[in-house]
Amino acid sequence: xxxxxxxxxxxxxxxxxxxxxxxxxxxxxxxxxxxxxxxxxxxxxxxxxxxxxxxxxxxxxxxxxxxxxxxxxxxxxxxxxxxxxxxxxxxxxxxxxxxxxxxxxxxxxxxxxxxxxxxxxxxxxxxxxxxxxxxxxxxxxxxxxxxxxxxxxxxxxxxxxxxxxxxxxxxxxxxxxxxxxxxxxxxxxxxxxxxxxxxxxxxxxxxxxxxxxxxxxxxxxxxxxxxxxxxxxxxxxxxxxxxxxxxxxxxxxxxxxxxxxxxxx
Ligand code: SAM
Numbered sequence: 001x002x003x004x005x006x007x008x009x010x011x012x013x014x015x016x017x018x019x020x021x022x023x024x025x026x027x028x029x030x031x032x033x034x035x036x037x038x039x040x041x042x043x044x045x046x047x048x049x050x051x052x053x054x055x056x057x058x059x060x061x062x063x064x065x066x067x068x069x070x071x072x073x074x075x076x077x078x079x080x081x082x083x084x085x086x087x088x089x090x091x092x093x094x095x096x097x098x099x100x101x102x103x104x105x106x107x108x109x110x111x112x113x114x115x116x117x118x119x120x121x122x123x124x125x126x127x128x129x130x131x132x133x134x135x136x137x138x139x140x141x142x143x144x145x146x147x148x149x150x151x152x153x154x155x156x157x158x159x160x161x162x163x164x165x166x167x168x169x170x171x172x173x174x175x176x177x178x179x180x181x182x183x184x185x186x187x188x189x190x191x192x193x194x195x196x197x198x199x200x201x202x203x204x205x206x207x208x209x210x211x212x213x214x215x216x217x218x219x220x221x222x223x224x225x226x227x228x229x230x231x232x233x234x235x236x237x238x239x240x241x242x243x244x245x246x247x248x249x250x251x252x253x254x255x256x257x258x259x260x261x262x263x264x265x
Contacts, residue, residue: 011111017176035101141186
């Protein structure tokens with residue numbers, strides 16, 4: 001886009017690679033009514049494919065300067081709404097209540113400076129989504145999609161994997177964007193789990209996971225010495241671990257089990 005003054009502070013790196021755009025926007029099951037939310041449509045590189053493939057598209061764009069560019073790009077379509085506002089400040093459930101849908105998706109090339117706040121908002125707002133396909137910074141994608149035992153595995157991995165099955169779709173070169181960003185990117189798919197494991201107290205689970213990763217590479221005994229280590233040890237032994245194991249080795253369901261056991265005492 002010639003003459004557009006890209007704002008680095010808003011994470012404005014626009015996609016220009018059609019192959020990547022096709023990997024992000026997959027065709028949903030047409031038998032259902034599909035509603036998709038796009039966060040940060042920019043100049044509409046993804047949006048144009050979304051309006052072609054989904055029944056309805058709701059976009060949130062913070063930068064009002066993109067209004068005429070987006071409206072021109074989408075001028076052949078009517079199945080969309082653009083909300084020019086900060087996604088983080090919106091009551092999204094209220095915004096979508098007027099639409100009828102069977103499936104709700106989120107598709108976005110996210111502004112990297114607010115990746116985690118945006119994902120946290122989606123979780124805390126309890127949006128009834130089926131799946132998110134998002135482009136994020138590669139290091140962050142590696143952390144989100146990592147498995148127990150790998151060096152990227154941490155607090156945020158456990159927390160997100162409680163809600164989602166996370167897989168990497170592809171890595172994306174810096175050359176796929178204009179302007180070229182400093183960091184590499186990846187596309188990940190976050191599929192909402194059909195049934196979430198029962199948790200007695202969600203806030204307790206959050207704190208337990210946070211404390212478990214307080215000091216990297218320390219044992220559970222060291223990180224959780226304020227908790228009842230006998231209870232923790234008896235849960236861990238069911239899975240072949242002990243309080244001398246490290247939190248990095250444990251899958252999210254083990255933290256759920258520990259949290260529920262500690263809560264009942
Ligand atoms: N989707 C476009 C693409 O792939 O070419 C643009 C992606 S660009 C990485 C991120 C977009 O998010 C920019 O258009 C930026 O203005 C917008 N944005 C940044 N912060 C936002 C926020 N808090 N709420 C809504 N949009 C935001």
